Amino acid sequence: MNIYDTVNKLAKELKESEEYINYKTAKQAVSLNPDLNIKIKEFEKKRYESQMKLMQTGQRDEKEFEHMQKMYDKLIENQEAKMYFEAEARFNLLMADINKTIGDSVKDVIS
Numbered sequence: 001m002n003i004y005d006t007v008n009k010l011a012k013e014l015k016e017s018e019e020y021i022n023y024k025t026a027k028q029a030v031s032l033n034p035d036l037n038i039k040i041k042e043f044e045k046k047r048y049e050s051q052m053k054l055m056q057t058g059q060r061d062e063k064e065f066e067h068m069q070k071m072y073d074k075l076i077e078n079q080e081a082k083m084y085f086e087a088e089a090r091f092n093l094l095m096a097d098i099n100k101t102i103g104d105s106v107k108d109v110i111s
Helices: 003-016 018-031 034-057 062-075 079-105
Strands: none
Touching: 003 018, 003 079, 018 034, 018 079, 034 062, 034 079, 062 079
16 A cells, blocks of 8 residues: 555544544534634633743743633633533544654654
């Protein structure tokens, strides 16, 4: 089997996975609620900025972290938001596992 055939098969199976379908469905549900959608996007922007600062400085801003935790706690009071974040976490774990498996298979030439 050609490696590109294998990659295409993986891509197809990924799009058919429960994790992908649940995440896509949750994203669609959130997009139908404009207020919630904006709040989640604001939270994700802050989360990204916080992760970038952490990578650059090696230190976590505790005040910022507490603020983000409060934002998250408030968001997950909404069932749609809670389902979104749970589906996102499961999908991200799947992607991380796939990336780790691929990375481990070639680590002898990339390390």
